[in-house]
């Protein structure tokens with residue numbers, strides 16, 4: 431079983447949820463400074479925590495999490511989680527699917 435088999439909701443429908451839902455995406459919080467700016471670790475952790483708090487009250491957080499797990503974004507905060515953590519979750523889910 432693959433992770434895609436667990437939920438047949440089309441990606442387009444999930445994206446519609448994000449676009450037409452009430453995503454409170456704030457570039458300063460959810461993506462942070464550009465690639466040419468060094469962000470100190472403590473600043474990044476504080477920014478990501480603040481973004482996570484915004485996401486925690488988001489009405490479309492479930493769709494956001496599923497979209498992120500299926501599209502594997504390279505950066506940013508999705509459903510309150512950093513992209514690297516989402517990648518770990520996605521990889522673990524795929525591995526579980528391979529043995530199930």
Ligand code: SF4
Nearest residue numbers: 453454485488494509
């Ligand atoms: S969970 Fe966060 S990033 Fe995802 S749609 Fe909601 S506010 Fe936007």
